[in-house]
Amino acid sequence: MMAANPPLLKARSVTKRFGGLVAVSNLDFDLPKDSIVSIIGPNGAGKSTFFNCVTGFYDVDEGSISFKDMVIDGDSPDQIARMHIARTYQNIRLFSNMTAIENILVGMEPRLHSHWYSFILGSRKTRKEEAWALDEARRLLQFAGLAGKGDFLAKNLPYGDQRRLEIARALANQPEILLLDEPTAGMNPNESTTTMRFINRLRDELGVTILLIEHDMRVVMGISERVTVLDYGTKIAEGPPAEIQRNPRVIEAYLGRGAASGLELGTD
């Protein structure tokens, strides 16, 4: 089924260096449309660097990244956001002194088009757009399970709500691709199960293609259709979760050579 879907995002021999350190090395990667794909790997494997390359935070040194057959490497983060590629951050980066609803409204930027002078004149079209945006933002707030918390400052929300608000803010972009950087970090098993279900809903109900970085193997194995494993910036394995779980190179990368014999990546 998946093979039928053409890749939405394609990376070809992407390399990113920081001085002498090669953070991502010669990486080929395909993200099929309507799929949920995880990137895993030990700390420092280059997962977040790859995210930053895709979202325009970093320029790639070699190789290319394309979205729907358009080359996007070299584009600025705001241009990429306006192509409807959205992301969240490993350590939550909300606009902490803005309210929840304002955070979502900022996320809607790529879908709003009024010009600055029309704000001064207060044209009907602008007011209509703002009213529409507010409605849409409320709807998203509800979708994320944050109904009634729109006027809370982002920083005053509990941790789990902040994670969900960050996803809601990314969804406000109406993304075709959503990149989630460790969406369940710091959550207890119950909360991560809820989040897993939520991520599944994003794909099934909203048709968002999802790429996630995750450390929690239970989550990775539970929701991803494909898993890519990075180690020292290089792709060492790729395939369905069940295969990855048994792959000796992956086990070695995670646990070291000695432990590799006879161990399987467990569902911790």
Next chain:
Amino acid sequence: MKKHTGIDLRNALRLGLIAGVASVSLSAIGIVELFASRELISGIITMGQVLIFSAPALLAYLSVRELNLSRTRMLLSGMISGAAASLPILVLVLLESQVDLRQFMPGVSPTLVDVLTFGRGPYVGGLLLMAAMAIVGMVAAGIETLPTSIRKPLLTGGLATLTLGLFSEILSGRMRDFFGSSFSAVFFSGKALDPLFGAGLFIAIAGGNRLWTTRSEGVQSRIAALSPSGQRQLRVGIFVASGVGLIVLPLLLGSYLSEVANTVGLFILMGLGLNIVVGFAGLLDLGYVAFFAIGAYSMAVLTSEGPLGIGHLNFWEALPFCVLFAATAGIILGIPVLRMRGDYLAIVTLGFGEIIRLLAISDALKPFIGGAQGVLKIPKPDFFGVTLVQPGQFYYVVLAGCLLAAFVAYRLGESRLGRQWMAMREDEDVAEAMGIKLVSAKLLAFATGAAFSGLAGALFASKLTSIFPHSFSLDISINVLSLIIIGGIGSLPGVVVGALILVGLPELLREFAEYRLLMYGALLILMMLAKPEGFWPSAVRQRELRADAEVLKAQQAALDAEG
């Protein structure tokens, strides 16, 4: 909470001594002597006395605040604190009677000692001073023992009456102009309030305050209960009333005060502009005066009837160009600093401001803008054949400018652009990743801010009819930045309040001119300690600070529950 049963003697003494040192400092810099004969309420209290006694009273009050003491003990504590405050002053007085302190401290004169000792010599007078301070301390502490419903009206009434006393000269002058001197003599004697009138004022203000605190909730709930159309009528009513108030204001103010209002207005204009750059977009600009200068010089060169005038346009024709030039300059400054943040941005903008000032004064540009000799013969604006010469007439031009700027700032602040600026202030990288075009958002902030400042500069040139480079010093940038901080950063009413306090007050209190910077500094320090969000904070900042306090309280409660 710890239960306090006895008097905290050490604390009372410590605070008293600090207050005494504060009073000694005020005395030694000469401000007490200067105002010793400046009466606030005729024959009752002078400005000098207020200066000596305010620190002891304040700290005596603080020494008993939030203590669970019996009333007698509180009074006693205040008394001790007050008496302690007199000690440093007594040391000063005794020293002065033995040695000639003037060679070290020129401010400590025999006249000052006379003031401090009520003219009774160091020993008798010293004891009198100690007794007086003890009583003041006791009264101040006594105020704390009163229930809030009495304390607040008393304090408000007292402070307001003293403040009005300070402005008696101006007030009595206005009253004389309107109703004649015999009428004004009923309320004022000399440069001070008449004691009877002062008492009346105190009772009226205290009573009004009491009434307001008891009734305001009822009034508010009645307003809330009004039908939507009723509320709209109320709003329109308030709007019309304040509009009429602003229009008739120069008639009430007279020429001098209108001139002060115009100066305040120009600073409001600049404040509104800088508020967009610093308050909304979070870009610290220390060279803001540059745009003011560009606006002023544009107006000067385009309209001047002197040899430097090139356009010979009239005021209204030149005005759009001034604004446009300033806005363009804003963009030109903005482009190289797009990637800069925080401190670096501040330094670069600071340099930009200095460059513009130096260009104005330089010989290179002298043939065009006059160098140090400036540009002269700038005409005042015409309005349908009337030349707006009087400050009371020019006022309307400034008012129109301020209203326009406030409207634009309000609309932009509330719009999506305002949200973009806020997001940019919070986290520039994430804002960009949300699809915000940082370049245009930043340049729009710089351009709008610069446009307001350019408008203020153009009005300034036309108001003074001649301009010189020294009017465009760094002081102006600092002043404008201070006024938006004092008013409440990001808040539009805050700009008005800040300009009234930092620009209006010094104009009205010309007598204090010598001590202007001292007060300025003291005010800024006190503000940052006591009310960092400003006098009229924006809803956003208020929300931030209040929310912080709430969160902290909740965390503290959680800790307490655990421990």
